Amino acid sequence: MKKRISVLLMLVMLLTSISGAFASGENFNATVNGTPGSYLKVNVNIDGKTMSGDVPAIVYGTTTMVPARFISEGIGGEVEWLQKTQEVVVRLKSKVVSVKLGSREAVVDGVKKYIPSDVSAPIAMNGRVMIPLRFVSENFGAEVKWDDKTKTATVKTDRVGTDITPGPVTPSQTQLKTVAKQTINGREAIVVRNSGAVEYTHMRLENPTRVVLDIKNSTLSEGEKTYALSTGVVEKVRTGNNSGVSRVVLDVKENIKLSSYDIQKSGNDLIIYTEGKQEVFYEVYQGDAHLGKFSTKDQAIVEAKKWADSVIVFGGTVVWKFADNVNNGGGSGKTIVIDPGHGGSDPGALSYSKKYREKDLALSVGLKLERELKARGYNVVMTRRTDIYPTLSERSQIANNANADGFISIHFNAAAPAATGLETFLYGAGTVSYKGATDLQFAKSIHAGLMGATPGSVNRGVKNGDFSVLRNTKGLAALVELGFITNPNDESRLVSDAYHELCAKGMANGVDNFFKK
Structure with missing residues (x-):
């Protein structure tokens, strides 16, 4: 097999410069996304070499962030900053990874992926674009480990860029590993994590409302299970398996009208977004007679405190009354x-x-x-x-x-x-x-x-x-x-x-x- 130029060596040039050094474990005062703050400086060690530069690697949240730089053509890779779209594009031969400032959307070889919610999106620090080391490195096939004692991120590039002929994967080798809730770009999502690429079908069922995914040639790593993963739309998630088909059921909350759902692939994972509106139920009486239970067609929740005394009249009889605590504040609905x-x-x-x-x-x-x-x-x-x-x-x-x-x-x-x-x-x-x-x-x-x-x-x-x-x-x-x-x-x-x-x-x-x- 022919080993290609290590993309992580390229990243070394991308992410560091030739001068300066910072002691890890110390704090670094910097302005991130327009706001000043203090951040932990860390070491980055690539294939046994500790990197240094005029701007340090830092921990932002729980993510090791490193500064992006242009690289020399002699490395065999290229890093480009696209000002118009605020993107950092990293290229190595046929491999391309691009990430965008402030966004969790990334593109790997033309396929849209999402930076996980527990990993920081690219940030602007002191005029530099900082990108997540692990996310970018692992998408080029590198191995990244963290030593909390020495505050060091260690990167091994043995497998980077190597021509590998994958062995055959039998259908039974695909496992549904787990189901999780994740917030991506401010949107709640249910993420189905799988051990390999999957084929699936989906459908919507009613009475009660639910979204169903059937994943072919799959087994359940955690067995049949009910996940207490509540979102604004989803009450819980259930999994089961029958004849090699893993079924994932998203139960929609009783008072929510499911308006749409969207399923996206991110590597081996399936990301499910749901949109819904809360239905408002009310019961109407005339005298002692129950005229029925009704619900709105669309979401219709009105702040009662806007009204001093609001009533709904049906057949000449008051059936609903809203009392308001009107106050002397300046709000008046602003x-x-x-x-x-x-x-x-x-x-x-x-x-x-x-x-x-x-x-x-x-x-x-x-x-x-x-x-x-x-x-x-x-x-x-x-x-x-x-x-x-x-x-x-x-x-x-x-x-x-x-x-x-x-x-x-x-x-x-x-x-x-x-x-x-x-x-x-x-x-x-x-x-x-x-x-x-x-x-x-x-x-x-x-x-x-x-x-x-x-x-x-x-x-x-x-x-x-x-x-x-x-x-x-x-x-x-x-x-x-x-x-x-x-x-x-x-x-x-x-x-x-x-x-x-x-x-x-x-x-x-x-x-x-x-x-x-």
Whole structure:
């Protein structure tokens, strides 16, 4: 067999430069996707050689990320940065792997694949594009191992680029290994993991509604099983096997109307997306007579608190009544989009003690702000309510699609240990207008609310910031930095639930004061 040029040697040139060195296990302060943070530096060892460069490999979330560079033609491989599509394309002879900045979609030899939800998508760090070492390397056939004690990613290229004639695979060798729930590009999916390539058929059955996949020439690694994998549409997943056919059944929730489903292949795995709408059931009576149980054809959930006293009348008789807790807040049905920063594979900044992650703190504050604003009569849309990572463009798109009256992105700061205080950002000159008021006034009102609710905090003011979520949101938008979790004196206060409550109330006060004007 003829061994081709090792693609991992190509990756060495791609991912490192000739100067500089960094000690592993130390932290590296960097700006990732527009947000400053502190990240663990790690070693990368390829075929026994420890690599060094002017930019270190880091751990981002749980992923070893390395900087992408052009490579010399003499290596036999090529790396190209496509500015228009924000893609890194790695080529070695007939093998091509491309990954896109901020996206979980990848293309391997013309076939679309998805970067797993527990692996970071490519990021921008200090002006460099950083790509996931394991994902790219393994798609070229390399073996990657991690030594947590020495903080070293070890790559072996023995099998890379080698001409291999695969032995025959009998149909019985294909196994359904497991079924899992995964979030891909912000969408919930059910993933059926298989040991090899599969052939399958699918169908939709009713009464009750379910999606059925039959995988040919397959066995069940875990035996017949019911998986408690609940999504917005799916209640649970069941597997069984009959005469060499593995059946996967996705049971749809009783109150959900399944509108569509989509099955995609990613390597040997099958990824199933489901879309549905919640049906609203109601019963109608006239006197003591039960006239029937009805459901909406489409999703129709209305915030009752918009109405002071709403009734449904059928045949002259009141059959449904909504009472409202009308309050004196400034909400009046206005829509506020709350964006808890980071999430999923993007942890954001790490606290001074390394115990706390920005993504968790931002979500804690965001959920409290959601509750506070809803109590004051606002419609609230969250860019995330769980530990997922919507891309920066998706966050702005959520706000634009909601025609939001206001957008608030929540973050915690990171810098040198002495840095302290709160600051609020807006984009540009502050000329976006809302009934005569501007986004500068919106940002100032939120900041004033924060400072009023957190006595003793250092006021770092309202500033201009070129953040993607602000730049691409059409309406009023502000980004808050609720303190420096890298400050050892501030950490315990900033991570506390009590402080998060204060921040939520302060921002809600600021929103209220702005919209009451």
